[in-house]
Amino acid sequence: MDMSTLARFQAALAGAIMRPLGPGETMRREGHAVAAEFVKPNARLAAKDRLQIYNQQYWWRLLGSFGDDFGGLAAVLGERRFERLAIAYLDACGSASWNLRDLGQGLSAFIVAHPELLGSHGPLARDMAALEWARVIAFDAAEWPRIDPVEFASRRPSRMKLGLQPYLTLLELQYPVDRLLQKLKQSENAAASNARSSGAGSRKLRLHAKPAASPVHLAIHRSELVVYYKRLQPAAYHLLSALRAGETLENACGMAFGDEAVAADQIAAKVQQWFSAWTAFGWLCEKPAIMTKKPAPLACPLC
Amino acid sequence: MTASRFTNFQDYGVGIGLRIPHYQHILEKKPVVDWFEIISENYMGEAGRPLAVLDQILEQYRVVQHGVSMYFGNTARPNRDHLKKLKALTKRTKTPWVSDHLCWGSVDGRFTHDLLPMPYTWEAVKTTARNVREVQDFLELPVAVENVSSYAEFHLSEMTEWEFLNEVVEAADCGILLDVNNIYVSSRNHGFDPRDYVNAVPPGRVAQTHLAGHTEFKKYILDTHDHPVIDPVWALYELAMQRCGRVATLLEWDDKIPSFEEVHTEALKANRFLPASAAAA
Numbered sequence: 001m002d003m004s005t006l007a008r009f010q011a012a013l014a015g016a017i018m019r020p021l022g023p024g025e026t027m028r029r030e031g032h033a034v035a036a037e038f039v040k041p042n043a044r045l046a047a048k049d050r051l052q053i054y055n056q057q058y059w060w061r062l063l064g065s066f067g068d069d070f071g072g073l074a075a076v077l078g079e080r081r082f083e084r085l086a087i088a089y090l091d092a093c094g095s096a097s098w099n100l101r102d103l104g105q106g107l108s109a110f111i112v113a114h115p116e117l118l119g120s121h122g123p124l125a126r127d128m129a130a131l132e133w134a135r136v137i138a139f140d141a142a143e144w145p146r147i148d149p150v151e152f153a154s155r156r157p158s159r160m161k162l163g164l165q166p167y168l169t170l171l172e173l174q175y176p177v178d179r180l181l182q183k184l185k186q187s188e189n190a191a192a193s194n195a196r197s198s199g200a201g202s203r204k205l206r207l208h209a210k211p212a213a214s215p216v217h218l219a220i221h222r223s224e225l226v227v228y229y230k231r232l233q234p235a236a237y238h239l240l241s242a243l244r245a246g247e248t249l250e251n252a253c254g255m256a257f258g259d260e261a262v263a264a265d266q267i268a269a270k271v272q273q274w275f276s277a278w279t280a281f282g283w284l285c286e287k288p289a290i291m292t293k294k295p296a297p298l299a300c301p302l303c
Numbered sequence: 304m305t306a307s308r309f310t311n312f313q314d315y316g317v318g319i320g321l322r323i324p325h326y327q328h329i330l331e332k333k334p335v336v337d338w339f340e341i342i343s344e345n346y347m348g349e350a351g352r353p354l355a356v357l358d359q360i361l362e363q364y365r366v367v368q369h370g371v372s373m374y375f376g377n378t379a380r381p382n383r384d385h386l387k388k389l390k391a392l393t394k395r396t397k398t399p400w401v402s403d404h405l406c407w408g409s410v411d412g413r414f415t416h417d418l419l420p421m422p423y424t425w426e427a428v429k430t431t432a433r434n435v436r437e438v439q440d441f442l443e444l445p446v447a448v449e450n451v452s453s454y455a456e457f458h459l460s461e462m463t464e465w466e467f468l469n470e471v472v473e474a475a476d477c478g479i480l481l482d483v484n485n486i487y488v489s490s491r492n493h494g495f496d497p498r499d500y501v502n503a504v505p506p507g508r509v510a511q512t513h514l515a516g517h518t519e520f521k522k523y524i525l526d527t528h529d530h531p532v533i534d535p536v537w538a539l540y541e542l543a544m545q546r547c548g549r550v551a552t553l554l555e556w557d558d559k560i561p562s563f564e565e566v567h568t569e570a571l572k573a574n575r576f577l578p579a580s581a582a583a584a
Contacts, residue, residue: 004378004426005424005426005459006378006422006424006426006427006430007378009422009457009459010377010378010407010410011410011411013419014409014410014413014415017415017417017419018413018415037458038422038457038458038459039455039456039457039458040455040456040457040458042456042492042493042494043494044522044523045522045523047455049522050454050455050456050523051455053454053455053523053525054415054417054419054454054455057417058415058416058417061416061417062416065416094413094414095413095414095415095416096412096413096414097414098344098372098382098385098409098414099344099347099348099372100416101348139348139351139352140348140349140350140351140352140353140354141348141349141350141351142349142350143349143350166349167350167351222351225351225352225355
């Protein structure tokens with residue numbers, strides 16, 4: 001079926017508006033033909049200049065929002081490399097949601113597919129991107145009804161399946177980016193406070209030294225409306241990951257401690273201690289029907 | 304005029320947009336404000352701080368929802384998932400009406416996050432009215448469509464912007480959110496008399512007005528919501544109030560946001576421009 005005039009108009013203009021800006025943050029030549037076809041000039045502005053206003057607003061808005069969500073990644077990569085990455089990502093994936101909050105949903109997959117955009121900071125940058133996206137999720141993702149501890153204690157581990165809260169993300173990372181991001185934010189706050197007193201200054205996060213690699217297992221979660229990072233022992237991380245994957249509690253424990261030469265009573269004591277903390281945090285929930293669906297892949301839905 | 308079917312027969316005075324920098328002041332000082340307008344999308348997450356704050360606001364204040372991403376003018380029909388989330392929020396806020404913009408903004412599932420102006424064509428009237436009706440039916444609430452600021456005009460257009468607005472609201476049988484700052488900005492960018500626009504709008508359909516500041520550049524004006532309202536915009540507002548009577552009025556201030564008192568004081572200037580009988584009401 002032929003496109004309607006309105007559909008053709010919207011497709012052409014959207015294409016021109018979402019095309020990356022050229023030198024001097026002006027609209028690229030490819031947009032000029034679209035402008036000439038659809039946009040009227042006036043006494044002060046040519047058609048291309050009028051369309052350029054929308055082209056610029058689009059990129060400034062999306063880059064601003066992306067920069068707000070991934071300030072740590074910008075610090076790791078440096079301003080120029082981060083901007084190149086942001087433009088490449090937004091050009092390839094764009095925004096697939098009415099909510100700007102979702103802008104970074106495909107970033108982790110994108111940077112795995114495009115390591116050349118990360119320079120020598122690949123693993124550190126990937127870890128930071130994963131952490132910052134987990135923060136977005138922890139901020140406002142759903143909270144399901146928590147599991148009843150009494151009910152929980154009465155079930156048989158061999159049959160028990162548990163859900164984890166949607167706001168909780170588990171990450172296995174090569175670098176301690178949780179501490180790094182906290183440091184960066186602290187220096188940002190100090191800079192902001194100095195800037196207020198001096199009336200100038202930048203709010204951008206700055207990385208002064210690359211941290212040494214040191215594997216960490218993290219749970220990024222929300223408590224009393226505040227986002228937290230909690231470090232986990234590797235076995236605790238694997239246990240929670242197995243539960244999230246749908247394993248029974250018994251199988252999850254087996255997978256978590258499979259290779260460790262630890263006495264059964266010690267394992268039981270550890271697991272009891274962990275579950276006591278996790279139920280207190282509210283991480284464990286019944287697995288509602290909606291959560292038994294396979295989770296959507298963390299990838300750009302458009303590319 | 305206020306308290307019409309386009310406002311669910313509710314009478315609202317002068318309000319301001321609820322913005323994050325003012326949360327603490329509002330929750331602690333509980334200032335007297337007739338109503339707050341919220342950006343719906345900011346509260347359409349599933350949990351967390353935004354909804355927790357909103358619930359506290361709702362304990363004290365009346366709230367009206369204003370959206371920025373329904374894109375009535377898209378050729379695609381409204382997204383069902385978006386509508387379901389929006390409807391859930393309307394149940395929470397008990398908003399008497401819902402507003403969004405007379406614009407388009409996404410194509411093939413890719414979003415510009417901008418309020419892009421329509422070509423003023425009969426095809427666009429039909430498409431836009433269909434989408435407004437669909438949203439109105441789904442939400443079971445009156446919908447008001449807002450005129451946007453624009454920086455471009457199109458060869459395809461077959462009528463003026465105000466004629467287009469009137470055709471859409473008649474065909475959709477919906478209300479109007481008349482943004483007088485947007486009229487002013489577009490009039491300067493396109494060279495028409497803004498009073499022609501205000502005089503052409505059907506007064507009975509105006510559910511709400513918006514006021515805001517803007518930024519003047521050398522060759523065009525940008526709708527930035529980061530300044531006080533300028534006198535020519537107040538004059539347009541006065542004209543609109545003379546024609547429409549007392550209409551729910553809302554000041555938007557979205558960037559370089561000053562203190563709560565400054566924003567609220569600016570909004571309350573609107574009372575000076577209400578018709579005498581209405582201001583006393």
